[in-house]
Amino acid sequence: MRDLTSDVLELIRLTSTDLPSDVEGALRQARPREEPGSAAAGALDTILENVDLARAQSTPVCQDTGTPLFFIRHPAGWSTRLLRQQIRQAVADATRRSYLRPNAVDSVSGKNSGDNLGDEAFPTLHFEEGEGDELTIDLLLKGGGCENVGAQYSLPDDRLGAGRDLEGVRRGVLDAVHQAQGYGCAPGVLGVAIGGDRGSGFAASKAALLRPLDDAHPDDRLASLEARLLEQANLLGIGPMGFGGKTTVLGVKAVNLHRLPASFFVTVSYMCWAHRRRRMTVRGETVEYA
């Protein structure tokens, strides 16, 4: 197998500095919806100016380059041990080059490792063996502000009048968006896991954020839930940065997980407007980025 360290370094640079076109497009479409001269319109102008500058200068869109979350799908025969070593090396290299902020802090001592290498879960690596001979690595850089406003509900929830059905899911998600206000850098993107256990719910709600903003869920029931939640979340009036306005959420991506008879979790991962996700694909000697 080939050494991917420098290719992963490029994946990190691209992810941190160059916002994907679907996310930028959604932000540009939001701009004319806000009142001219409003704080919301001003916030979107600043955001878009910053997106252009970061791309031109190859500097981070946001200083909180977050937890690097890697999703690796590899062909049979690849060593996940070597891939882990190469990815961790690339993360340390990217930190030295200021594409990433040193973010790994020992929770007991308070010491920052300085190179983004922490325990086995920092950076977070999800490995899966796939069919065929193509290797893909998806990277999501998820900052702390939006991570802190993620939420999990156990249904039924009396306070919300939320039962164990899609109506209950709707109530939980809208409550989570209201609680988040502008703290997670609205307008955000919601990953919503329905079911699972507490751990798998959060993992799946983050993986759902890898979907393009403009796709539709293959399950009609979830596609219509996503569309309804997007429309209704934007009626809350929280707006960009929580300044008030029409654009609170840019997208909703749901996933249906099997659950225990006793449990019905609704898990919301909130991604900030700086939705930094990129994919690299390795086929033989060629590496492509998207």
Added chain:
Amino acid sequence: MHTLTLPLTPDAVRSLHVGDPVRLNGVLLTGRDAAHKWLVESFIRKTLSPSPDDMAALQAIGPRLAGGAIYHCGPVVAGLDTQEYRFVAAGPTTSTREEPYQAEVMRHFGIRAVIGKGGMGVRTLAACQEVPGVYLHAIGGAATLIAQTVQRVLGVYKLEFGVPEAMWAIEVKDFPAVVTMDSHGQSLHVDVEARSREALKRLMAA
């Protein structure tokens, strides 16, 4: 558009109202979670006894905070090896985590501008009326753009907290922000929360 020069006079602070866009000039200090906890525990509540290094840092920080600004920011900084520091990315972090400390820190040091994102709570709003002070909302995530307003890095204190958590003294030119909490008791965040709560009620009834 208000152009503000640090340190701020009480009159300059009182002239500001929620919704006003501002451009900030002068020297400010970054400080976030570890810094606020350290300032409060070492110098205000005095539950920790400061080391000689802490006292030296206080000597440098104190005069800059008087009438000045604290910026909730954990920057990306280049030049760590050579100590020729340069801000690469420097947007605001979520301010509400400093709510347990901010009012005490403002009163103790005479801070007149708190810069961050997401807004703060009733204790900080009360301190804004007393000191007087103002909360300036920077645009979250606009990190490259804000870093361009940083003209010089003048120094760094408590670097042992790590790069994001250290207190960086920086000189800024035309740093963009919006007043979202003023010295007259007004908070945009209280208004938006209340309106969105009503909207949520309607959506839950549907």
